[in-house]
Amino acid sequence: MSASLWPRLENLLPQVQKPARYIGCEQGAQTPTHGAGIVSWLLTYPDTYEIGLPNQGLQILYEILNERDDAAAERAYSPWTDLEALLRRERLPLFSVDTHRPAGDFDVIAFNLSAELTYTNLLNCIDLAGVPIHSDSRSDDDPLIGVGGHCTYNPEPIAEFVDFVVLGDGEEVVGEITELLRDWKRTGRPGGSRSPLLREMSKIAGVYVPSMYQVAYSGGFIAEVTPRYGDVPATVEKRTVADLGDWPYPKKQLVPLTEVVHDRLSVEVFRGCTRGCRFCQAGMITRPVRERPAEQVRAMISEGLTRTGYDEVALTSLSTADFSGIEQVIGETVSDAGCDQVSVALPSLRVDAFTVGIAAQIQRARRTGLTFAPEAGSWRMRQVINKLIREEDLYGAVESAYSQGWRRMKLYFMTGLPTETDEDTLGIAELARNCVALGRSHHSSPSVTVSVGGFVPKPFTPFQWFGQNTVVELSRKIGLLRDDLRRTRGVQLKWHDPKATLAEGITSRGDRRLGPVIEYVWRRGGTFQEWSEHFNYDLWLEAMAVNGCDVDWYVHRHRREDEVLSWDHLSAGLHKDFLWQDWRDSLNELGLEDCRWTPCYDCGACTGYGIEHVVASASPPAGGSQGTGVDLTGGGAVPVVLAQRPRGSEALNGADTRRGARVAS
Amino acid sequence: MRVRICFTKHGKVRFTSHRDVARIFQRALRRAGLPVAYSQGFSPRPKIAFGLALSTGHSSDAEYLDIDLDPERINGIEMGDLPARLTNELPQGMAVTAAVTVDRQTASLQQAVTSCTWQIDVVDIDADTVAGAVARVLAAENLVVTRERKGRKVVDDLRPGVLSLDVEGPIEAEQANGGGVRLIAELATQPRALRVSELLGALDPPLIEHRVLRLHQWTMNETDDRQRSSPLDAASSTPVGAT
Numbered sequence: 014m015s016a017s018l019w020p021r022l023e024n025l026l027p028q029v030q031k032p033a034r035y036i037g038c039e040q041g042a043q044t045p046t047h048g049a050g051i052v053s054w055l056l057t058y059p060d061t062y063e064i065g066l067p068n069q070g071l072q073i074l075y076e077i078l079n080e081r082d083d084a085a086a087e088r089a090y091s092p093w094t095d096l097e098a099l100l101r102r103e104r105l106p107l108f109s110v111d112t113h114r115p116a117g118d119f120d121v122i123a124f125n126l127s128a129e130l131t132y133t134n135l136l137n138c139i140d141l142a143g144v145p146i147h148s149d150s151r152s153d154d155d156p157l158i159g160v161g162g163h164c165t166y167n168p169e170p171i172a173e174f175v176d177f178v179v180l181g182d183g184e185e186v187v188g189e190i191t192e193l194l195r196d197w198k199r200t201g202r203p204g205g206s207r208s209p210l211l212r213e214m215s216k217i218a219g220v221y222v223p224s225m226y227q228v229a230y231s232g233g234f235i236a237e238v239t240p241r242y243g244d245v246p247a248t249v250e251k252r253t254v255a256d257l258g259d260w261p262y263p264k265k266q267l268v269p270l271t272e273v274v275h276d277r278l279s280v281e282v283f284r285g286c287t288r289g290c291r292f293c294q295a296g297m298i299t300r301p302v303r304e305r306p307a308e309q310v311r312a313m314i315s316e317g318l319t320r321t322g323y324d325e326v327a328l329t330s331l332s333t334a335d336f337s338g339i340e341q342v343i344g345e346t347v348s349d350a351g352c353d354q355v356s357v358a359l360p361s362l363r364v365d366a367f368t369v370g371i372a373a374q375i376q377r378a379r380r381t382g383l384t385f386a387p388e389a390g391s392w393r394m395r396q397v398i399n400k401l402i403r404e405e406d407l408y409g410a411v412e413s414a415y416s417q418g419w420r421r422m423k424l425y426f427m428t429g430l431p432t433e434t435d436e437d438t439l440g441i442a443e444l445a446r447n448c449v450a451l452g453r454s455h456h457s458s459p460s461v462t463v464s465v466g467g468f469v470p471k472p473f474t475p476f477q478w479f480g481q482n483t484v485v486e487l488s489r490k491i492g493l494l495r496d497d498l499r500r501t502r503g504v505q506l507k508w509h510d511p512k513a514t515l516a517e518g519i520t521s522r523g524d525r526r527l528g529p530v531i532e533y534v535w536r537r538g539g540t541f542q543e544w545s546e547h548f549n550y551d552l553w554l555e556a557m558a559v560n561g562c563d564v565d566w567y568v569h570r571h572r573r574e575d576e577v578l579s580w581d582h583l584s585a586g587l588h589k590d591f592l593w594q595d596w597r598d599s600l601n602e603l604g605l606e607d608c609r610w611t612p613c614y615d616c617g618a619c620t621g622y623g624i625e626h627v628v629a630s631a632s633p634p635a636g637g638s639q640g641t642g643v644d645l646t647g648g649g650a651v652p653v654v655l656a657q658r659p660r661g662s663e664a665l666n667g668a669d670t671r672r673g674a675r676v677a678s
Numbered sequence: 679m680r681v682r683i684c685f686t687k688h689g690k691v692r693f694t695s696h697r698d699v700a701r702i703f704q705r706a707l708r709r710a711g712l713p714v715a716y717s718q719g720f721s722p723r724p725k726i727a728f729g730l731a732l733s734t735g736h737s738s739d740a741e742y743l744d745i746d747l748d749p750e751r752i753n754g755i756e757m758g759d760l761p762a763r764l765t766n767e768l769p770q771g772m773a774v775t776a777a778v779t780v781d782r783q784t785a786s787l788q789q790a791v792t793s794c795t796w797q798i799d800v801v802d803i804d805a806d807t808v809a810g811a812v813a814r815v816l817a818a819e820n821l822v823v824t825r826e827r828k829g830r831k832v833v834d835d836l837r838p839g840v841l842s843l844d845v846e847g848p849i850e851a852e853q854a855n856g857g858g859v860r861l862i863a864e865l866a867t868q869p870r871a872l873r874v875s876e877l878l879g880a881l882d883p884p885l886i887e888h889r890v891l892r893l894h895q896w897t898m899n900e901t902d903d904r905q906r907s908s909p910l911d912a913a914s915s916t917p918v919g920a921t
Contacts, residue, residue, distance in 0.1 A: 019690070023690075026693050026735065027735045031695075032693035032734065032735065033693045033694045033695065033698055033734075035693070036690040036691065036693050036694075037690070038690050038691055038769045038770060038771070039769075040705075040769065268705060270691065270694050270698050270701075270702055270769060271694060271695070271698045271701075272697075272698070272701075319709070320709070321705065321709070322704070322705030322706060322707075322708035322709035322767070323705065323708075324708065
């Protein structure tokens with residue numbers, strides 16, 4: 014056991030920006046005991062402390078592991094460039110913030126990967142830990158490098174840098190990995206035992222060990238990905254926690270001493286979403302919907318507020334207003350809090366007047382701004398992406414918000430979507446103008462901020478076959494909007510850099526041949542690529558060219574149905590033919606209803622794992638039309654199926670149990 | 679009811695900023711169940727007021743904070759328990775050492791405090807050099823520095839702000855090859871606060887701080903301006919718990 018690095022670190026901290034990022038000491042922080050029979054995990058977020066600390070996934074695993082007798086978990090974050098330079102100069106390694114122990118002393122360094130552009134930071138953290146960046150160069154004494162999080166549904170670009178990958182919910186699988194490692198440590202970690210250990214690990218459900226698989230190519234395409242050994246599974250299935258009620262974590266959410274994003278209590282009210290937005294990877298890979306019991310939600314809110322001293326709680330999930338009995342939970346939270354000034358944040362809301370009503374209930378004070386995400390500018394486009402919001406829903410929401418005291422709206426859109434025409438793009442400007450016009454009847458200077466991001470197709474979505482728009486095309490579309498909105502008072506246009514969208518596109522659907530590209534960017538100082546001041550577009554293009562990787566082939570090319578995708582040996586439960594059918598339906602502008610309240614269309618997420626939705630209410634929540642064309646403002650009604658798949662498209666229909674719905678506008 | 683507390687800041691937590699400390703107290707007060715009064719208006723804020731900011735990285739034995747408690751909700755709270763109760767909710771390294779109630783007319787900490795006593799450790803330098811630098815500044819009539827303020831050059835004389843400066847003696851500091859020296863300085867905070875780093879940088883030769891600890895903050899006695907006292911000894915204060 015080596016000593017804490019603190020005495021040396023504290024002499025460096027006066028020289029760096031925001032040193033409180035490196036001290037730990039948060040309320041809820043733990044200083045676990047390490048020892049021979051204990052498997053030590055360093056849970057690492059490969060971006061700054063401010064971004065990484067609030068990550069709920071890491072906090073959940075931190076508690077679950079520390080509750081075990083055979084595990085100890087600490088945390089680490091990427092040091093900012095100033096501290097990194099000092100650490101390298103002083104030959105000091107990456108460290109945990111809990112006991113300031115060197116990263117290399119841990120048995121496992123496990124990373125949360127929530128964004129592809131953090132991959133170079135992943136390499137930097139491994140290197141700063143003093144561990145070889147390539148999995149095949151590591152010795153028996155080196156820590157195991159593991160990754161989890163949404164990016165790991167296509168971990169192939171980082172396959173050569175990691176020892177194991179966890180797919181899906183981590184609550185159960187971290188215990189199983191701990192038990193395997195505990196037994197391995199008991200044997201004294203004999204020389205040459207690392208590879209056999211990883212082979213054993215690959216048999217744990219949800220664990221993918223890239224080195225146990227080989228990739229064969231044919232004519233530039235992947236021919237097949239096969240296990241190297243007969244006892245290694247051919248397909249790795251994700252892990253899914255069947256009942257969120259069994260996992261009321263975090264129980265002791267960390268309260269940071271310094272400023273972080275999302276600095277408030279978070280209570281996850283459900284996991285999964287079946288609204289079926291076709292661009293949304295989170296909605297596809299986290300199915301089925303699993304609601305937390307309302308009673309548990311209430312207890313977690315009231316205990317959490319009392320314990321942390323926070324005056325704000327965020328109810329987190331995708332599309333939070335879909336939670337059964339959302340109004341009751343919020344009403345009780347606000348009234349329980351009494352005069353103690355507690356506010357409730359709902360970071361993900363559907364677009365309709367009903368949800369604005371909820372927002373009004375919880376934001377009695379401070380009505381600063383509200384955010385809606387129509388995602389696309391025309392009804393046609395929104396049917397393509399299956400984000401079934403009618404214009405009336407948006408205008409109803411905006412009218413309701415202005416009339417109840419909000420002055421600023423933020424609208425999120427994507428551009429570069431499949432089949433998008435300039436008319437669809439300009440529809441964004443039209444919607445924004447109409448929203449400002451609605452505001453004029455309530456305020457003298459209403460303001461609408463339009464935020465436009467370039468669309469990046471993601472694995473395990475119906476759009477995984479779609480060729481991403483080029484930088485030139487995305488820039489042109491943003492230019493169209495700029496020109497169109499130039500003389501519009503009250504509308505501010507903001508956009509995401511199309512060059513960063515391209516870099517994300519490279520890694521999003523890449524394969525193992527991109528490993529050297531990521532390494533090239535990292536070796537030339539390309540860290541913190543999520544940060545616009547550090548993002549280096551030319552370096553990415555150079556790295557692709559030097560390593561013989563064609564940007565067009567990886568990013569802009571439409572993929573064919575019969576192509577072997579680099580993530581085909583992994584599974585989020587979704588049938589590939591379901592996704593393909595949904596992709597064809599999308600091109601036919603066919604909407605698909607939410608399966609929580611209508612019959613199953615067999616996407617595979619429930620049936621494949623023998624689990625099902627855990628939803629308290631048998632009927633959908635009230636609010637707007639929810640894309641059905643039926644007034645659901647009263648709630649309680651099951652949305653009707655609107656139209657059958659038009660004739661002629663039957664040939665595309667792989668599964669007859671499913672029904673497409675053309676939704677009348 | 680206004681309560682003035684004294685608290686300490688040591689160890690790892692010294693790297694939190696002044697703003698961080700404000701946030702830490704807001705949450706600690708809520709957790710401790712102390713009924714802090716909120717400002718009225720659209721965006722209500724807890725009514726707490728800090729004194730002079732402590733530089734990030736410096737430790738302190740003597741930080742002060744005024745807290746307005748809501749008199750209507752104060753029933754049933756044993757005020758004598760307040761220091762222990764708050765300390766229990768503060769991070770390791772921070773502790774409330776005393777609390778008094780003060781009259782609402784009492785001057786704010788910002789106005790009342792006129793000087794601070796600092797313990798300053800410098801390392802990797804021999805004692806004679808430090809003694810020479812100290813002797814030179816004490817003998818000088820002025821200590822003129824030019825600094826940039828809002829884009830304009832400002833000439834300042836730091837000497838009047840140096841109320842005392844003594845070499846306490848050698849220290850042993852880890853990570854320091856040439857040993858070190860401990861200084862004790864009393865620096866004025868009015869009309870503007872003289873910072874430790876400013877003073878050290880103006881010495882001949884300039885010194886670089888290794889560890890800095892605020893030992894005391896001083897207020898002028900309202901009747902005798904040569905008598906200084908702690909902000910807790912303000913004329914109108916009463917120890918909490920006393921009735």
